[in-house]
Amino acid sequence: MRKYVSWLVLLFAVSLVFSGCSTNITVEPPGATATTGGETTTTPTTAPSANEPNWGVQTKTTGCKAKEGLQDFACTPGAIIKSATKKQICTPGYAGSVRNVPQSLKNKVYAAYGVKTRKPGQYEVDHLVSLQLGGSNDISNLWPEIDAPKPGFHEKDRVENYLHDQLCKGNMTLKEVQVAIATNWLAVYEKMPKKSSSGSDSDDSE
Numbered sequence: 001m002r003k004y005v006s007w008l009v010l011l012f013a014v015s016l017v018f019s020g021c022s023t024n025i026t027v028e029p030p031g032a033t034a035t036t037g038g039e040t041t042t043t044p045t046t047a048p049s050a051n052e053p054n055w056g057v058q059t060k061t062t063g064c065k066a067k068e069g070l071q072d073f074a075c076t077p078g079a080i081i082k083s084a085t086k087k088q089i090c091t092p093g094y095a096g097s098v099r100n101v102p103q104s105l106k107n108k109v110y111a112a113y114g115v116k117t118r119k120p121g122q123y124e125v126d127h128l129v130s131l132q133l134g135g136s137n138d139i140s141n142l143w144p145e146i147d148a149p150k151p152g153f154h155e156k157d158r159v160e161n162y163l164h165d166q167l168c169k170g171n172m173t174l175k176e177v178q179v180a181i182a183t184n185w186l187a188v189y190e191k192m193p194k195k196s197s198s199g200s201d202s203d204d205s206e
Helices: 002-021 047-051 094-098 103-112 153-168 174-191
Strands: 033-036 039-042 123-127 142-146
Touching: 103 123, 103 142, 123 153, 142 153, 153 174
Parallel strands: none
Antiparallel strands: 033 039, 123 142
């Protein structure tokens, strides 16, 4: 009887040792938490998704203020034509075929940014994400960009052409060029070759 009890105790001890060594690993989707070996970790989402603007969603429609060459992100987060493909965008004449910014819409853009008077050529109602990069004509993608001080809307036209070239040559994805110009076109301007001005499908709205 004592031997039987001893064997039971031994088997119980062995089972405890092995159960303590087992580890359950669960694969979680990005952004979720997972527990492995008693430690909780969070799998980060990919950088492009994390940095992507909230396309078309304005959190402010009046009192907009452009600052240091950039749009008011609350008023002009950018908007894209989600159905537009790289093949369509890289076809000559695409931007002209989708451009539709009537004067009434331009007036609303000026009013939102508090521009009451302006001289000829001083401003351009510009697409933040240009049409040649898949941008839309929605007011959340429009802002009154100034010519001077430099860099102004003429310099941004060069950025648009540069990114269009990068897209169509396969050096950047459609999402990459859209996010780049929507979040900080000036950063692209500072890094791109200064003589880059190729492309004739510019996105001037004036």
